[in-house]
Amino acid sequence: MSSAEPFAELIRIMARLRGPGGCPWDREQTHESIKPYLVEETYEVIEALDRGDDRELVAELGDLLLQIVFHAQMASEAGRFTIADVAEAINAKLIRRHPHVFADAAVSGTADVLRNWSRIKAAERAGAEDRSALAGVPRAMPALLRAQRLGEKAAHVGFDWDDARGVLTKVREEVDELEAAMAHADRDAIAAELGDLLFAVASLARHLRLTAEDALTKASDRFSQRFRYVEDRLRAEQRDLQQTSAAEKDRLWQEAKRQ
Numbered sequence: 001m002s003s004a005e006p007f008a009e010l011i012r013i014m015a016r017l018r019g020p021g022g023c024p025w026d027r028e029q030t031h032e033s034i035k036p037y038l039v040e041e042t043y044e045v046i047e048a049l050d051r052g053d054d055r056e057l058v059a060e061l062g063d064l065l066l067q068i069v070f071h072a073q074m075a076s077e078a079g080r081f082t083i084a085d086v087a088e089a090i091n092a093k094l095i096r097r098h099p100h101v102f103a104d105a106a107v108s109g110t111a112d113v114l115r116n117w118s119r120i121k122a123a124e125r126a127g128a129e130d131r132s133a134l135a136g137v138p139r140a141m142p143a144l145l146r147a148q149r150l151g152e153k154a155a156h157v158g159f160d161w162d163d164a165r166g167v168l169t170k171v172r173e174e175v176d177e178l179e180a181a182m183a184h185a186d187r188d189a190i191a192a193e194l195g196d197l198l199f200a201v202a203s204l205a206r207h208l209r210l211t212a213e214d215a216l217t218k219a220s221d222r223f224s225q226r227f228r229y230v231e232d233r234l235r236a237e238q239r240d241l242q243q244t245s246a247a248e249k250d251r252l253w254q255e256a257k258r259q
Contacts (some may be wrong), residue, residue: 010065011083014073031074038067096120118156133157145213147202155206164207171200226256 017026024114041064048057072083097120099105100113107113125131133156137149153162161167174197181189205212230252235240241249 009017010069011073014066014069018073018077026070028068029074031071034067037063038071041067077230100127114156133159142213142215143199144202145211147199148206148212151191151199151203151206161203161207164204167204167207169199171197174200229256229259 003244014026017023031206043061045057045064049062068086069083072086076082095102098121099116100107100210105116107116121136122131122133125135128135134150134153137146137153139146141149151160160168170184174193178190178197179192201210206214229242230249233252233255234244
Protein backbone atom coordinates (compact mmCIF):
# COMPACT_ATOMS: atom_id res chain seq x y z
CA MET A 1 0.00 0.00 0.00
CA SER A 2 1.38 3.41 -0.94
CA SER A 3 1.51 6.18 1.66
CA ALA A 4 -0.99 8.17 -0.43
CA GLU A 5 -3.82 5.68 0.10
CA PRO A 6 -4.21 5.94 3.91
CA PHE A 7 -3.75 9.72 3.67
CA ALA A 8 -6.53 9.94 1.07
CA GLU A 9 -8.69 7.80 3.35
CA LEU A 10 -8.06 10.21 6.24
CA ILE A 11 -9.21 13.11 4.07
CA ARG A 12 -12.38 11.20 3.11
CA ILE A 13 -13.11 10.36 6.76
CA MET A 14 -12.70 13.98 7.80
CA ALA A 15 -15.03 15.15 5.01
CA ARG A 16 -17.60 12.53 6.10
CA LEU A 17 -17.41 13.63 9.73
CA ARG A 18 -17.99 17.26 8.71
CA GLY A 19 -20.58 16.47 6.08
CA PRO A 20 -24.37 16.05 6.26
CA GLY A 21 -25.24 13.26 8.67
CA GLY A 22 -21.74 13.35 10.11
CA CYS A 23 -20.62 13.93 13.69
CA PRO A 24 -22.44 16.83 15.43
CA TRP A 25 -19.31 17.78 17.39
CA ASP A 26 -17.03 17.82 14.35
CA ARG A 27 -19.60 19.82 12.36
CA GLU A 28 -19.76 22.49 15.08
CA GLN A 29 -16.02 23.16 15.22
CA THR A 30 -14.25 26.24 13.86
CA HIS A 31 -10.60 27.13 13.32
CA GLU A 32 -10.70 29.01 16.60
CA SER A 33 -12.39 26.27 18.62
CA ILE A 34 -9.89 23.56 17.70
CA LYS A 35 -6.80 25.79 17.84
CA PRO A 36 -5.89 24.63 21.40
CA TYR A 37 -5.84 21.00 20.23
CA LEU A 38 -3.17 21.81 17.64
CA VAL A 39 -0.87 23.05 20.41
CA GLU A 40 -1.77 20.15 22.73
CA GLU A 41 -1.13 17.49 20.09
CA THR A 42 2.21 19.08 19.22
CA TYR A 43 3.37 18.77 22.82
CA GLU A 44 2.17 15.17 22.96
CA VAL A 45 4.30 14.40 19.90
CA ILE A 46 7.29 15.94 21.68
CA GLU A 47 6.64 13.79 24.77
CA ALA A 48 6.50 10.66 22.59
CA LEU A 49 9.81 11.64 21.02
CA ASP A 50 11.36 12.14 24.45
CA ARG A 51 10.18 8.71 25.57
CA GLY A 52 11.49 7.00 22.44
CA ASP A 53 8.26 5.02 22.12
CA ASP A 54 7.56 4.37 18.42
CA ARG A 55 4.01 3.08 18.94
CA GLU A 56 3.13 6.16 20.93
CA LEU A 57 4.86 8.39 18.37
CA VAL A 58 2.83 6.86 15.52
CA ALA A 59 -0.39 7.54 17.43
CA GLU A 60 0.57 11.10 18.38
CA LEU A 61 1.77 12.01 14.89
CA GLY A 62 -1.59 10.74 13.66
CA ASP A 63 -3.41 13.00 16.11
CA LEU A 64 -1.33 15.96 14.95
CA LEU A 65 -1.94 15.12 11.28
CA LEU A 66 -5.67 15.02 12.03
CA GLN A 67 -5.54 18.62 13.21
CA ILE A 68 -3.91 19.72 9.95
CA VAL A 69 -6.49 17.85 7.88
CA PHE A 70 -9.29 19.26 10.08
CA HIS A 71 -8.21 22.86 9.45
CA ALA A 72 -7.78 22.21 5.72
CA GLN A 73 -11.24 20.61 5.50
CA MET A 74 -12.89 23.64 7.12
CA ALA A 75 -11.03 25.96 4.73
CA SER A 76 -12.10 23.81 1.78
CA GLU A 77 -15.74 24.03 2.84
CA ALA A 78 -15.41 27.83 2.86
CA GLY A 79 -13.83 27.82 -0.61
CA ARG A 80 -10.53 29.23 0.67
CA PHE A 81 -8.02 26.42 0.06
CA THR A 82 -7.70 22.63 0.22
CA ILE A 83 -5.30 20.09 1.71
CA ALA A 84 -3.83 19.77 -1.80
CA ASP A 85 -2.96 23.47 -1.70
CA VAL A 86 -1.23 22.91 1.65
CA ALA A 87 0.83 20.03 0.24
CA GLU A 88 1.67 21.91 -2.95
CA ALA A 89 2.84 24.94 -0.96
CA ILE A 90 5.26 22.95 1.19
CA ASN A 91 6.46 20.91 -1.82
CA ALA A 92 7.29 24.09 -3.71
CA LYS A 93 9.01 25.60 -0.67
CA LEU A 94 11.20 22.52 -0.11
CA ILE A 95 12.28 22.47 -3.77
CA ARG A 96 12.90 26.22 -3.82
CA ARG A 97 14.98 26.17 -0.64
CA HIS A 98 17.11 23.15 -1.66
CA PRO A 99 18.68 24.28 -4.94
CA HIS A 100 21.71 22.12 -4.12
CA VAL A 101 19.42 19.06 -4.41
CA PHE A 102 16.82 20.07 -7.02
CA ALA A 103 18.90 22.52 -9.10
CA ASP A 104 22.56 23.14 -9.87
CA ALA A 105 23.66 25.07 -6.75
CA ALA A 106 26.87 23.74 -5.18
CA VAL A 107 27.42 23.53 -1.41
CA SER A 108 30.41 22.36 0.60
CA GLY A 109 28.51 21.54 3.80
CA THR A 110 25.82 22.49 6.27
CA ALA A 111 27.10 26.06 6.67
CA ASP A 112 26.57 26.73 2.96
CA VAL A 113 23.12 25.15 3.12
CA LEU A 114 22.10 27.46 5.98
CA ARG A 115 23.48 30.54 4.20
CA ASN A 116 21.56 29.65 1.04
CA TRP A 117 18.42 28.99 3.10
CA SER A 118 18.66 32.45 4.72
CA ARG A 119 19.30 34.12 1.35
CA ILE A 120 16.34 32.37 -0.29
CA LYS A 121 14.05 33.22 2.63
CA ALA A 122 15.14 36.87 2.39
CA ALA A 123 14.26 36.88 -1.32
CA GLU A 124 10.86 35.36 -0.49
CA ARG A 125 10.24 38.16 2.01
CA ALA A 126 11.17 40.89 -0.49
CA GLY A 127 7.55 41.65 -1.23
CA ALA A 128 6.28 40.99 2.29
CA GLU A 129 5.29 43.62 4.81
CA ASP A 130 7.76 42.28 7.40
CA ARG A 131 11.13 41.86 5.69
CA SER A 132 13.15 41.45 8.89
CA ALA A 133 15.55 38.54 9.23
CA LEU A 134 13.57 37.74 12.39
CA ALA A 135 10.25 37.35 10.55
CA GLY A 136 8.43 34.06 10.96
CA VAL A 137 9.07 33.45 14.66
CA PRO A 138 5.61 33.31 16.28
CA ARG A 139 5.12 35.37 19.41
CA ALA A 140 2.91 32.54 20.73
CA MET A 141 5.88 30.15 20.96
CA PRO A 142 7.10 29.21 24.46
CA ALA A 143 9.22 32.19 25.49
CA LEU A 144 12.50 30.32 26.01
CA LEU A 145 12.16 28.51 22.68
CA ARG A 146 11.28 31.78 20.93
CA ALA A 147 14.35 33.48 22.41
CA GLN A 148 16.62 30.75 21.08
CA ARG A 149 14.97 30.82 17.65
CA LEU A 150 15.33 34.60 17.40
CA GLY A 151 19.00 34.25 18.26
CA GLU A 152 19.42 31.60 15.56
CA LYS A 153 17.83 33.84 12.94
CA ALA A 154 20.00 36.81 13.93
CA ALA A 155 23.09 34.58 13.83
CA HIS A 156 22.32 33.54 10.24
CA VAL A 157 22.90 37.15 9.14
CA GLY A 158 26.06 37.58 11.25
CA PHE A 159 24.56 39.19 14.37
CA ASP A 160 25.98 36.99 17.12
CA TRP A 161 28.79 36.40 19.61
CA ASP A 162 31.94 34.70 18.37
CA ASP A 163 31.72 31.76 20.77
CA ALA A 164 30.10 30.39 23.93
CA ARG A 165 32.62 32.15 26.19
CA GLY A 166 31.48 35.49 24.85
CA VAL A 167 27.88 34.62 25.66
CA LEU A 168 28.90 33.43 29.13
CA THR A 169 30.46 36.84 29.76
CA LYS A 170 27.14 38.40 28.71
CA VAL A 171 25.26 36.10 31.12
CA ARG A 172 27.47 37.30 33.98
CA GLU A 173 26.85 40.94 32.95
CA GLU A 174 23.11 40.33 33.03
CA VAL A 175 23.37 38.76 36.52
CA ASP A 176 25.19 41.90 37.72
CA GLU A 177 22.52 44.15 36.17
CA LEU A 178 19.78 42.07 37.78
CA GLU A 179 21.45 42.41 41.18
CA ALA A 180 21.66 46.19 40.70
CA ALA A 181 17.96 46.36 39.83
CA MET A 182 17.13 44.26 42.90
CA ALA A 183 19.16 46.62 45.08
CA HIS A 184 16.92 49.49 43.92
CA ALA A 185 13.76 47.40 44.42
CA ASP A 186 12.47 48.54 41.02
CA ARG A 187 10.08 45.81 39.89
CA ASP A 188 9.93 46.97 36.26
CA ALA A 189 13.72 47.07 36.05
CA ILE A 190 13.97 43.69 37.78
CA ALA A 191 11.55 42.14 35.27
CA ALA A 192 13.48 43.63 32.36
CA GLU A 193 16.85 42.46 33.64
CA LEU A 194 15.53 39.00 34.45
CA GLY A 195 14.22 38.76 30.89
CA ASP A 196 17.60 39.85 29.52
CA LEU A 197 19.28 37.18 31.65
CA LEU A 198 16.95 34.45 30.38
CA PHE A 199 17.49 35.59 26.78
CA ALA A 200 21.27 35.44 27.28
CA VAL A 201 20.98 31.94 28.76
CA ALA A 202 18.98 30.85 25.69
CA SER A 203 21.78 32.23 23.51
CA LEU A 204 24.33 30.32 25.59
CA ALA A 205 22.38 27.10 25.04
CA ARG A 206 22.42 27.75 21.30
CA HIS A 207 26.20 28.20 21.27
CA LEU A 208 26.58 25.01 23.29
CA ARG A 209 24.46 23.21 20.64
CA LEU A 210 21.77 22.52 23.21
CA THR A 211 18.08 23.40 23.26
CA ALA A 212 17.31 25.64 26.23
CA GLU A 213 13.70 24.41 26.34
CA ASP A 214 14.82 20.77 26.57
CA ALA A 215 17.49 21.56 29.17
CA LEU A 216 14.95 23.35 31.35
CA THR A 217 12.41 20.53 30.92
CA LYS A 218 14.97 18.00 32.12
CA ALA A 219 15.94 20.26 35.04
CA SER A 220 12.26 20.49 35.98
CA ASP A 221 12.02 16.70 35.79
CA ARG A 222 15.01 16.34 38.12
CA PHE A 223 13.54 18.86 40.55
CA SER A 224 10.21 17.03 40.55
CA GLN A 225 11.84 13.64 41.15
CA ARG A 226 13.99 14.93 44.02
CA PHE A 227 11.16 16.90 45.62
CA ARG A 228 8.88 13.86 45.51
CA TYR A 229 11.66 11.79 47.10
CA VAL A 230 11.84 14.27 50.01
CA GLU A 231 8.05 14.19 50.34
CA ASP A 232 7.98 10.39 50.34
CA ARG A 233 10.73 10.10 52.94
CA LEU A 234 9.00 12.52 55.28
CA ARG A 235 5.60 10.94 54.69
CA ALA A 236 7.02 7.52 55.54
CA GLU A 237 8.18 8.96 58.87
CA GLN A 238 4.83 10.74 59.39
CA ARG A 239 6.52 14.12 59.29
CA ASP A 240 5.24 17.33 57.74
CA LEU A 241 7.32 19.09 55.08
CA GLN A 242 6.43 22.55 56.32
CA GLN A 243 7.45 21.67 59.87
CA THR A 244 10.80 20.19 58.84
CA SER A 245 13.93 22.27 59.40
CA ALA A 246 15.82 23.73 56.45
CA ALA A 247 18.89 21.68 57.38
CA GLU A 248 16.90 18.44 57.36
CA LYS A 249 15.25 19.30 54.05
CA ASP A 250 18.65 20.02 52.56
CA ARG A 251 20.01 16.71 53.90
CA LEU A 252 17.15 14.81 52.25
CA TRP A 253 17.60 16.80 49.05
CA GLN A 254 21.27 15.83 48.87
CA GLU A 255 20.25 12.24 49.54
CA ALA A 256 17.78 12.45 46.66
CA LYS A 257 20.53 13.73 44.36
CA ARG A 258 22.74 10.77 45.29
CA GLN A 259 19.86 8.43 44.51
